[in-house]
Amino acid sequence: MKQDNENINKALRVLIEPKDSKLVTYLNSCVHCGLCAESCIYYLTTKDERFIPANKVDLISSIYRRYCTFTGKHFPKLTGARELDDATVEEMIDQLFGACTLCGRCTKHCSIGIDISYLVREGRRMLSEMNLIPATLQSTVNTALETGNNMGIPLEEFEDTLSWLEDELRDEVNDPQASIPLNVPDVNILYTLNPREPKFFPLSISAMAKIFHAAKEKWTLSTSMYDVTNYAYYTSNDKEAKTIAQRLYDEVMKLNAKRCVLAECGHGSRAFRWEGPNYLRKEYPFEVITSVELLAEYISQGRLKLDKSINKELITLHDPCNLVREGGVIEQQRYVLKHAASRFVEMTPFGTENFCCGGGGGQLAMSEYNERRMKIAEIKAEQIRKTGASVVVTPCHNCVDQLMQIDNKFKLGVQIKTLAEIVADAIIPD
């Protein structure tokens, strides 16, 4: 693990050469009040002081103090300034990758107002500069870079899946003209997918196709770039994140779509909608919205006729952190459920206060932290159990995966569904 000076200098440049005042501000702001502890699922479930968000902040700011402040340079012990040595690096990997889902809950509750998840990502950036990204997470990025999607699905397999889904769609809606359009130019919507959908959850593609059919939408999928995810957001490698975002940008431009609609994926929607333009350093000349907002729009415009009595079971909603707390899509999914389901109950807490499921921040890709990931899931399991719901809806495939594992481990006996699946079930055919 011994780090050479060149790597250390690369990492330190993140702190020494800040792009703007945001990083410098946050590095100088924490007062170690410790009041963020109870906002973090890692600390709440383990009571391990290492997992207090302020400690994660200090891992980065102590290095900053050592190399960038007068007191830290000359009196390091006074301010707890630390060398960027092997021991610090090991702690950084464990805390910043293995003990943070980047859920941003601590940010909202920080007494000062420090964007702690942003600082954790800057810490990850330092590790990225030193080529110290956990191999499991990096391999997901590499697969996306090499194959065009993070699951490495070959084109033939993808087309085959869509082909049988299209056949089933025609049967279901009883319309031989119903289709899942591929690579059609000049449409209203280029729709994206989380590669988990064609690989493991094809019914969520069917659900969206059924919705587009009912809404009489002019839409398309792309076979060359459909992946909404961008795992380089988790590794804070902007160069790789840019490559991935650029591909989707190019595809929207090539097909001349008016809107890019992002599939139900928390980090994917954040990475392309909010971070993507900054990776590319340009504004998008097209509109980007999430499928959650699109569904709300269809319902409010009367383009979808729904019978909510079809969905009779008690439904609860899990709010994905990147979509809700960090993305501002808060009311739309509730509006949709109000029209598509007859019985709905909120978790406690919910909305921007909701707890992360434990699968964010790249945790699902980093198998070395599986035990920890399922430990922190205790909170979400308890939240779900207390609702008494038999269906948990979440507009995020990452969350779907984690919630399924939670259901299995904690024997909750619930079904996990996407929002589109609930809406598709409630559609009244013309």
Place this chain on the structure above:
Amino acid sequence: MILYKTISLAAFLICCGILTYHLIRLIRLGPPKDYSHKRGSIKAAVTYSFTGAMSPTSKESAYLHLPTYTAGLLYHTGTFICFALYFFMLFDAGLTDAVKWILVCVLAVSGLSGLGIFIKRVSLQKMRYLSNADDYVSNLLVSGFQIMTLAALLNGAYAAYYFIFAVVLFLYLPLGKLKHSLYFFAARYHLGFFYGWRGIWPLKTNGQVK
């Protein structure tokens, strides 16, 4: 006494000079350039960041820790009063006895609040784990300054000690965590900017469908 006052004023100006350097650096670096499509109002969100988002009902760091939150509020109120009183002391501005006694009472409460926070930091394992020497020194200096202000208000004979203490505080302030007196405002601004850009703040219903 003039010598003590002059030295303390010099220390105060050095403190302000260093904090101004920090402020100019922040202004020069500027806010982040965001290329995404803005969805909300930065102005409304930054205002909310300094108001509604700071309220005890909005933050777990407040409503889950009401005694600490209250102590923190009192402590910081006392600190601001002490800085204002410093100029009264410096220029021998007169205060009526009634005002003096009100201030003494306020500073007694705020000074005790500061010491309470110090005791919490020393006694809880979680807090000791997070703390470094600067955390303890900073708290003792500010709490001490409040107590010295109180003493000087009660008895002019303590004025010399008060100004010496002020010198130590002013020279230490920009070196350690006490510089959050500047960075706090920048942090609230950045957080408001971030949440405002994405249309998350000001929070309206937090998901309740009207």
